[in-house]
Amino acid sequence: MPELLNTEPELGCIDLYTFTLPGGQVLRWTGGDQAIAINGTTWALGPGLRRGRTRQCVGIEVDTLDVTVFDLPADLDAEERAMQLNGTPLLAYIARGGFEHARLELQRAFLRAADMASLNPPIAGTLVSFTGRVATTKGDRTQQLLGIKSDTEQLDVMVPAEVYQPGCSNTLYDAGCGVNRDAKSVNSVANTASDATRTRFGHGLTQAAGHFDLGVVRFLTGANAGVSRTVKRHTVGGAGGTVNEIAVLQPFPFPVAPGDGFVAYPGCDKTQPTCSKKFNNVIRFRGKPYVPAAETVM
Structure with missing residues (x-):
């Protein structure tokens, strides 16, 4: 047996990162020092990437992976260092929220150790070692740390799901609610920056x-194309009747410019009057508005 093991080639591995941004843009970067092509798909030599450990365990639990994105080495020429997304330097794009809720698929490509230094090395096979979404970002001018939670986070739901409360337990536009989001969506353009x-x-x-x-606004064109935000306040009128404004909970990664197209979906405050008047959907309302309020008896 030892003789057989000694005849097998020593294997090395290279990390392959596939990020899918909220707008649908796909970024494929290799953790090695050269681009890797597998079955017609290429993982380019991207920014500097350093990750934490992944774990394999028995049972179901939420795992977290930290991936650090940092500046490329100074010995690379200016063209290689000038990595930008939508006209913005990569680290600044991440800092402004461009990777918020992006998905990551981390694969490991296996090849013979003797081939790792060769150009376009033959890949023996790949293995998906982690999938999840970007939950947090933090960093500075030189690096950004992405905190990525595994897909098992989606199992972290309340049991039992049915709660006796005045507000509706449905999620707006889901199967239980039944309201068609596309039918309620409205397209428009920003008329001020x-x-x-x-x-x-x-x-x-x-x-x-x-x-x-409490609805959602998602830009279709402009620097923020594909980026969604929750609407905090939708106003009409104002000083002289000319101020029509949308305020969102979190800032957009980039300034909004006049003429940028967006689609808006109305929100719901989970109350029976809103369900009835705004959505004409009270037949599917699952709140208990007549539950007695909590009282203290003296």
Whole structure:
């Protein structure tokens, strides 16, 4: 047996990172020092990448993987160092939220150790070692740390799901709610640039004020194409009746420019009047609005 083992070639491995951004853009980077092509798909020589350990265990639990993205070595030429996404340097793009909720698939490509230094080395096979979504980002000008939670996080739900409460237990637009999101969506364009905080911009929507509160706005064109944010406040009117504004909970990665197209979906505050008047869907309302309020008896 030892003689047989000694005849087998020593294997090496290279990490392959596949990031899918919220807008659908796919980034494939290799953790090695050269591009890797497998069955017509190429993982390019991307930024500097360093990751933590992955674990394999018996049972179901949420695993977390830390991936650090950092500046490329200084000995690379300027063209190789100038990695940008949507016209923004990569680290700045991440810092502004461009990788928020992006998905990662980490694969390990196996090859003979003797071939690792060769150009276009033959790959013996690949193994998916981790999948998940980017949950947190933090860093500075030189590096960004991505905290990625495994897909088993989706199993972290409340049991039992049915709760006796005044508000509806459905999620807006899900199968239990039954409201068609596309039928309620409205397309429009920004008619003013965002403010300095990138959380407010003017709109041309004609719906009544508050119609999109707690809803979602997603840009279709411009620097923020594919980026979604929860609507904090949808106002109509204002000073002189000319201020129509959408305010979101979190800033957009990039400034909103006049003419940027977006789609907006109305939100729901889970109350029976909203379900009835805004969505005409009270037949599917699953709240218990007549549950007595908690009281203290003296």
